[in-house]
Amino acid sequence: MIKFKMVIAYDGTDFAGFQRQPGQRTVQGVLEETLTRITRRPVAVTGAGRTDAGVHALGQVTHFESDCPIPFNRWVRVVNDGLPRDLQAKKVEPAAPGFHARKDAYWKRYRYTLDTNRVPNLFCRRFRTPFPRRLELNPMRQAARYLVGTHDFTSLSAARAQVEHRVRTLYHCDVSEDEPGIFTIQVVGDGFLYHMVRILAGTLVEVGLGKRPPDDIPRILSAKDRSVAGKTLPPDGLVMMEVGYTPWQGM
Amino acid sequence: MIKFKMVIAYDGTDFAGFQRQPGQRTVQGVLEETLTRITRRPVAVTGAGRTDAGVHALGQVTHFESDCPIPFNRWVRVVNDGLPRDLQAKKVEPAAPGFHARKDAYWKRYRYTLDTNRVPNLFCRRFRTPFPRRLELNPMRQAARYLVGTHDFTSLSAARAQVEHRVRTLYHCDVSEDEPGIFTIQVVGDGFLYHMVRILAGTLVEVGLGKRPPDDIPRILSAKDRSVAGKTLPPDGLVMMEVGYTPWQGM
Numbered sequence: 001m002i003k004f005k006m007v008i009a010y011d012g013t014d015f016a017g018f019q020r021q022p023g024q025r026t027v028q029g030v031l032e033e034t035l036t037r038i039t040r041r042p043v044a045v046t047g048a049g050r051t052d053a054g055v056h057a058l059g060q061v062t063h064f065e066s067d068c069p070i071p072f073n074r075w076v077r078v079v080n081d082g083l084p085r086d087l088q089a090k091k092v093e094p095a096a097p098g099f100h101a102r103k104d105a106y107w108k109r110y111r112y113t114l115d116t117n118r119v120p121n122l123f124c125r126r127f128r129t130p131f132p133r134r135l136e137l138n139p140m141r142q143a144a145r146y147l148v149g150t151h152d153f154t155s156l157s158a159a160r161a162q163v164e165h166r167v168r169t170l171y172h173c174d175v176s177e178d179e180p181g182i183f184t185i186q187v188v189g190d191g192f193l194y195h196m197v198r199i200l201a202g203t204l205v206e207v208g209l210g211k212r213p214p215d216d217i218p219r220i221l222s223a224k225d226r227s228v229a230g231k232t233l234p235p236d237g238l239v240m241m242e243v244g245y246t247p248w249q250g251m
Numbered sequence: 252m253i254k255f256k257m258v259i260a261y262d263g264t265d266f267a268g269f270q271r272q273p274g275q276r277t278v279q280g281v282l283e284e285t286l287t288r289i290t291r292r293p294v295a296v297t298g299a300g301r302t303d304a305g306v307h308a309l310g311q312v313t314h315f316e317s318d319c320p321i322p323f324n325r326w327v328r329v330v331n332d333g334l335p336r337d338l339q340a341k342k343v344e345p346a347a348p349g350f351h352a353r354k355d356a357y358w359k360r361y362r363y364t365l366d367t368n369r370v371p372n373l374f375c376r377r378f379r380t381p382f383p384r385r386l387e388l389n390p391m392r393q394a395a396r397y398l399v400g401t402h403d404f405t406s407l408s409a410a411r412a413q414v415e416h417r418v419r420t421l422y423h424c425d426v427s428e429d430e431p432g433i434f435t436i437q438v439v440g441d442g443f444l445y446h447m448v449r450i451l452a453g454t455l456v457e458v459g460l461g462k463r464p465p466d467d468i469p470r471i472l473s474a475k476d477r478s479v480a481g482k483t484l485p486p487d488g489l490v491m492m493e494v495g496y497t498p499w500q501g502m
Contacts, residue, residue: 009373058373076370088373119327122260122309122339123378 001065004075005095006045011086012056012235013126019050027051027087031062034082039068048101048243049108049192054235056127059090059109059242063101101243107171109188109242112201112233117181128182129237135183135208140175143207144185146217147173147200154224156200157193158232166193166224171248175204183208186241188248195232203230252316255326256346257296262337263307263486264377270301278302278338282313285333290319299352299494300359300443305486307378310341310360310493314352352494358422360439360493363452363484368432379433380488386434386459391426394458395436397468398424398451405475407451408444409483417444417475422499426455434459437492439499446483454481 008031016024020032028045035043048061070078075092083089115121115128116135150169157166172188185201203220206212212230220229259282267275271283279296286294299312321329326343334340366372366379367386401420408417423439436452454471457463463481471479 011373056374080370085376086373088370090370119331119339119341122262122337123307123375125336127374 001067003063003065003095003097003099005091005093005099005101006062006064006079006089007091008060008062009058009088009090010056010060011126012051012054014086015053017051017053017055018047018060027057027060030084030087031064034079035064035066038078038082039066039070041066041068046101048105049240051238051240052195052235055238055240057240060240061101061105061243061245063095063099104245105243106246107188107190107244107248108192108240109172109186109244110192110197111239111241112185112187112197113237113239114183114201114205114233115181116183121182126236127239129234131205133209135205136210137175137177137183137208139210139214140183140185140204140208142214143204143212143217144173144175146214146221147187151221152224153193153196153221155220155226155229156196156203157226158195158199159226163193168193168196172251173200175208186251188251190248197238198233198235199226199229199231201237202233205233206230252318254314254316254346254348254350256342256344256350256352257313257315257326257330257340258342259311259313260309260339260341261307261311262377263302263305265337266304268302268304268306269298269311278308278311281335281338282315285330286315286317289329289333290317290321292317292319297352299356300491302489302491303446303486306489306491308491311491312352312356312494312496314346314350355496356494357497358439358441358495358499359443359491360423360437360495361443361448362490362492363436363438363448364488364490365434365436365452365456365484366432367434372433377487378490380485382434382456384460386456387461388426388428388434388459390461390465391434391436391455391459393465394455394463394468395424395426397465397472398438402472403475404444404447404472406471406477406480407447407454408477409446409450410477414444419444419447423502424451426459437502439502441499448489449484449486450477450480450482452488453484456484457481 018027020028031045045062045064079089113128114131120130148170154166170189175185269278271279282296296315330340364379365382371381399421403418405417419442421440
């Protein structure tokens, strides 16, 4: 058996999330069915992270094993010929036998994009959250800087998240307005709690609206209480961009 | 009754074209149903051009009449609240009583985009035609220059097009590679015959593949025979960008 590392992209709009669930169309489910059909052997796929329903990916990483004699440079095409249009293999390559897409990951990069224009860009509508309000960029950037570092992120994770250890490190957190009215939040961290990016984005948006000053952030973090942070934004604007397998070196 | 000019955008993927057809989901049909529901009076919508099934628009122009007392600056939001996610009003404004979206148009601008990368960009896949072959930009640009001007475009229109007069003027025709592997053909003309942009794109692509020299174009035009031109490319990559109501002034 050969271990493969496969980088994938998907439009999460029509998936019930990454994780396989009976009777639901999920990314893991479609990948496993497709690889099983192609290789004529049951294939299990493991992802670096379990994205929620409606969340997208341009650089999710997975691993699987196969002894199917497809030449290495043919895998991408063979897999893509079997996949639906909203799920794509970007790279398939042999990996070390012990490679594990989730356990070996050092960091993940996410992007959250808001379209604040009165009439949002139709062609990008699946990948941006419509938010027709005026946002101030500079306070959002100041607030983002307070989030970088090692913190207990209890306040920025869904209350139902059942993990004991809620300390995570954000290596990077910034906001930019790349086109007029299009606000993009980029975060890189060693791990993310349940709904953490969407709550973080919802909190920065309240700063951008002037509802909170940027220096509320340290208070929010130290409260360790979900109810003091902003709302959970919808999944539409969230994209898993990249997973790193060597220590973070900066953008 | 007030005459309105309405600029619209649509993702053509799930529409059976612009023109109303019984039992089909069309742009005109959805617009008329929506405006009729909003204003509680039957509304007829006329478009500047009838795009085919699968063809998109970012700047299609329409007109309609209504005496519904919605304040002018509220129309865009009211209409968009009633439209599905893949169809959008970008601008609604009162027009001169005699304004006619099709008859008053001086020019139209179209864009045709090909993604020649081995793994196409997933997020743009609905608006680009996948074409995983190597294209040479410069011969395509040379060929495009031969098309600018006033010509009989019989060779570049579908044989089934039943119009007597096939002379049209192209004010602009150029090809660019804006990102690596992404080829965009832009054309502006006073009118376009049936399938003309898709056949024009299919002919330029044959030049880009090296199957024809750029100076085949004058011969193709003078033949006045559809069979001497290239294939009709699929609708995915075609977008109606803009309609002009004053004489063409250049890009």
